[in-house]
Amino acid sequence: MKTLRILGALCTFAVTGGLYAQTADNIDHAKAAQEFEKFRAEMEDSNPAELNELKGEELWKAKRGPKNVSLAESCDLGLGIGKIEGAYVQMPRYFKDADAVMDAERRIVWCMVEKQGFKFEDIAKKPFQSPNDSGAPDITNLVMYIAGHSRGKPFAVDLKDPKVREVYEIGKEIAHYRAGPYDFACSTCHGTDGKRIRMQDLPNINTKEGATKAVMGWPAWRMTGGVALTMQWRMNDCFRQQRFPEPKYASDTITALLTYLTANANGVVYKGPGIKR
Amino acid sequence: MNRKIVFATLVALPCLTTLLPAQADENYRAKAIAMIQKDFKPRGQADLDRLAEDGVQAICNRTGNHPPEALAKTLEADQMASVKWPADGKLMGDWKKGESLAQSGRGFTWSDKPGLPVGGNCYNCHQISPKEVAYGTIGPSLLHFGKLRGNTPEMQKYVYTKIYNAKIYNLCSEMPRFGRVEALKPEQIKDLVALLLDPESPVNK
Numbered sequence: 001m002k003t004l005r006i007l008g009a010l011c012t013f014a015v016t017g018g019l020y021a022q023t024a025d026n027i028d029h030a031k032a033a034q035e036f037e038k039f040r041a042e043m044e045d046s047n048p049a050e051l052n053e054l055k056g057e058e059l060w061k062a063k064r065g066p067k068n069v070s071l072a073e074s075c076d077l078g079l080g081i082g083k084i085e086g087a088y089v090q091m092p093r094y095f096k097d098a099d100a101v102m103d104a105e106r107r108i109v110w111c112m113v114e115k116q117g118f119k120f121e122d123i124a125k126k127p128f129q130s131p132n133d134s135g136a137p138d139i140t141n142l143v144m145y146i147a148g149h150s151r152g153k154p155f156a157v158d159l160k161d162p163k164v165r166e167v168y169e170i171g172k173e174i175a176h177y178r179a180g181p182y183d184f185a186c187s188t189c190h191g192t193d194g195k196r197i198r199m200q201d202l203p204n205i206n207t208k209e210g211a212t213k214a215v216m217g218w219p220a221w222r223m224t225g226g227v228a229l230t231m232q233w234r235m236n237d238c239f240r241q242q243r244f245p246e247p248k249y250a251s252d253t254i255t256a257l258l259t260y261l262t263a264n265a266n267g268v269v270y271k272g273p274g275i276k277r
Numbered sequence: 278m279n280r281k282i283v284f285a286t287l288v289a290l291p292c293l294t295t296l297l298p299a300q301a302d303e304n305y306r307a308k309a310i311a312m313i314q315k316d317f318k319p320r321g322q323a324d325l326d327r328l329a330e331d332g333v334q335a336i337c338n339r340t341g342n343h344p345p346e347a348l349a350k351t352l353e354a355d356q357m358a359s360v361k362w363p364a365d366g367k368l369m370g371d372w373k374k375g376e377s378l379a380q381s382g383r384g385f386t387w388s389d390k391p392g393l394p395v396g397g398n399c400y401n402c403h404q405i406s407p408k409e410v411a412y413g414t415i416g417p418s419l420l421h422f423g424k425l426r427g428n429t430p431e432m433q434k435y436v437y438t439k440i441y442n443a444k445i446y447n448l449c450s451e452m453p454r455f456g457r458v459e460a461l462k463p464e465q466i467k468d469l470v471a472l473l474l475d476p477e478s479p480v481n482k
Contacts, residue, residue: 166305173302173309176341178334180327181385181460182453183444185338189415197401197413198382239317243385245327246320253316256309 032199040275049144049221049273052136052228056145059138060084065116075111077104077146088150089270092259094163101167103258105143105232106250112139124249128233131225143219143230144273151272155215157263164259167252171260174253175205180243186257188242190214211264217274224277231258306339321387333444342449349448356445360438361456363463368433368470375472376479378465379405385460395460397469398453405472406479415451419473424481428474436470 061072077087078095092103098110112118129136136144159165178185189197190205204210219230235254239247247253319325333352336344344352381396383389399405402415405422426432438445441456441463455461461469472478 166308169302169305170309170312173306174313176338177309177313178338179330180323181458183334183337183451184453188451192415195413195415197415198411200413202415240323240386240388243323243327245317245323245325246387248316248318251316252312256312 044275047221047275049228052141052144053148056141059142060145065118067117069116071111074115084146084149086150086153088147089153089155092255094161101164103255105230108142109250127249129227136228140228140230147219147273150270154267154269155262155265157266159263167256167259168263171256174256175260182243184242205261211261212268214261215265220274220276222276322391323387337449344448353445353448356442360441363467368437370467370471372471372475372478375468408479422480423474436473440466440469
């Protein structure tokens with residue numbers, strides 16, 4: 001029943017999304033943004049990402065990998081083994097067993113490698129869904145499931161933990177680091193309020209309001225290409241547009257940026273996986 | 278020419294940085310740079326050498342984009358010295374070609390084909406022709422640019438050099454150095470100058 005409802009939503013997307021794209025050039029920016037926001041909000045209660053959450057739940061509970069154990073019985077996301085309520089909004093956090101600060105996706109990957117026996121290289125080979133793929137990678141579905149279990153809870157990255165604080169400060173430096181052929185840093189486009197590229201609004205990630213716009217609604221079902229994507233992907237594609245080389249999957253640099261972004265949104269209530277343009 | 282200037286900047290950099298006020302976050306910056314150096318891989322045309330700061334980037338990164346004035350003036354003059362001029366000596370080209378170049382935001386990412394003509398990226402950040410409503414706002418509006426300022430030889434030279442290398446006039450400008458990094462050729466920059474200054478360009482109607 002639920003699947004039918006979501007498939008229905010997908011069809012509505014195809015039609016409405018197309019109409020939206022066609023008329024976008026003819027209406028003014030504010031109105032376009034308003035229309036999209038209305039449409040997005042209407043659709044969010046039957047987000048196609050719910051299918052990813054369901055798949056993620058199966059993956060979380062199933063015995064998998066060379067060691068044939070489930071994540072539910074082996075993986076500690078910071079609140080105890082198998083405890084997932086509110087775990088997503090409290091990451092990145094410091095994990096003693098790995099002696100590292102990790103964001104949610106990286107931590108799940110760590111559990112898949114350390115507890116289930118998967119090879120990191122195999123997961124990192126194709127970590128993000130492309131438009132022609134039949135479905136999202138397992139890791140994306142798992143992140144969707146875990147994120148869904150923080151719905152309605154405030155972001156709460158623990159900046160009192162000195163290890164988290166240090167990674168936050170490093171993330172802040174990375175966000176302001178200009179290099180590459182165009183001298184771009186994250187903050188070149190995301191360091192001032194009220195700016196946009198073409199019609200695309202650019203949140204200022206150094207403020208609570210802007211950082212909230214950056215992290216809210218991720219992981220997301222993205223209308224462009226109809227794919228499910230995570231914050232790891234979002235950071236990856238920002239670096240592409242920054243004209244940088246490619247950041248390694250689940251690397252310290254990405255964790256540092258996600259620590260900076262998420263902690264800047266601390267206190268704001270997370271609405272769960274969302275829908276992005 | 279470029280190599281000489283890079284070399285000169287590299288030699289000058291340690292001297293210059295000692296003149297800068299000590300930053301409390303120097304320690305985090307060093308860790309951030311070390312992290313960046315280990316966490317990227319080359320892809321497509323985007324090699325790892327893109328991660329290294331050149332002289333201008335290093336100074337801007339270390340001063341929060343507010344370099345001491347004397348230092349800025351010296352480095353801005355260096356940037357001016359590396360400008361290459363069009364072979365025919367003319368600075369205004371074809372505004373129509375300029376408009377289509379201004380529209381394109383392609384080029385230099387790991388997913389762009391190397392060798393593909395790079396776009397001017399102008400509308401990404403600037404309002405230019407009144408006919409294009411989908412413009413960005415990171416840079417100032419350039420609507421009526423020539424109408425307001427005229428197109429004297431001095432103005433042509435200013436616009437040419439500004440597009441060639443925006444850091445000549447503002448060392449830590451957010452605008453890329455399109456000519457300096459060879460994203461745009463002198464002939465293409467001439468077309469963009471015409472887009473802004475030619476009385477026939479829609480920008481000035």
